[in-house]
Amino acid sequence: MTSPFLHKGHDHSTCIQTALDAADVVCQSHKARLTPIRRRVLELVWQGHSPLGAYELLKTLKTEGHNSAPPTIYRALEFLIQQGLVHRIASLNAYVGCNRPGEHHDGTFLICHVCGTAAEIPDNPMWGPISEMAQAGNFRLSHVNVEAVGECADCQRATGQES
Ligand SMILES: [Zn+2]
Ligand SMILES: [Zn+2]
Ligand SMILES: [Zn+2]
Known part of the structure; x- marks a missing residue:
């Protein structure tokens, strides 16, 4: 990947x-x-x-x-x-x-809290499990937005914490 x-x-x-x-x-x-x-x-x-x-x-x-x-x-x-x-x-x-652009999808992002970069992930891995739970609760799902926060590789390198 x-x-x-x-x-x-x-x-x-x-x-x-x-x-x-x-x-x-x-x-x-x-x-x-x-x-x-x-x-x-x-x-x-x-x-x-x-x-x-x-x-x-x-x-x-x-x-x-x-x-x-x-x-x-x-x-x-x-x-x-x-x-x-x-x-x-x-x-x-x-x-x-x-x-x-132009493709219908919900935003799925990895966001670096150090440099502020937000990288969009092509597929929303949460849609499947959340829609299953929604179905079980007879909940009509419209959007699943994911905003995952962490530290990007460049910023880890800069602070010398890259594993
Ligand atoms: Zn997009
Ligand atoms: Zn960063
Ligand atoms: Zn660019």
Whole structure:
């Protein structure tokens, strides 16, 4: 199994470009409009692999001279989540770009509490066992989000604790 974490030195401009290209395709197929502000918010969310709070995004937009009241940014984020381009990390109240845009899935993340990187795992291993329990309780399951917290390999190396 390959690590869901990218190397610290990877070419991140490729990540951003891939995400923006995918967003165009996804929005076109949904007949949804990726307005300049929505596109810029997506780009800002993708400035790294660490989830960012709405307030941080807002600060950057303001310095760029966008007319960005909080409702504007929350609407843009809501749009991006609906289109499957962004996930909200509930435990951090922050947002991160999805690496499988347009595919319907719940967010499953390994989150490093040292550097803040959130790595998305392709399959949600909790869905099976939780849906079994839900069925037993006649519970109609809609989402299973996993936010597992720990320390990534790079950060363990940096602190010399790698086993
Ligand atoms: Zn990257
Ligand atoms: Zn995703
Ligand atoms: Zn880390």
